[in-house]
Amino acid sequence: MKNVKVLGTGCANCKTTLKLIEEADKEKDVAVELEKIEGIQAIMSYGVMSMPGVVDGKVVHAGGVPGRDKIAGWL
DSSP: OEEEEEEOSSOHHHHHHHHHHHHHHHHHTOOEEEEEEOOHHHHHHTTOOSSSEEESSSEEEESSOOOHHHHHHHO
């Protein structure tokens, strides 16, 4: 099972990113444990300064909504 974390304080881009990852998970039928991290201290511990951030073992995205192709590549 993959553990993917979405880092963000709850803005529209963070919510959209979370939704896109959930949709890609269903399409690819991959077992993904999706975690939302909203605490600013926890977000900064990953070195992410632009949100949303996505962590899949390491930071794979920061700032703006990632494209569907990029998300599919993580999964």
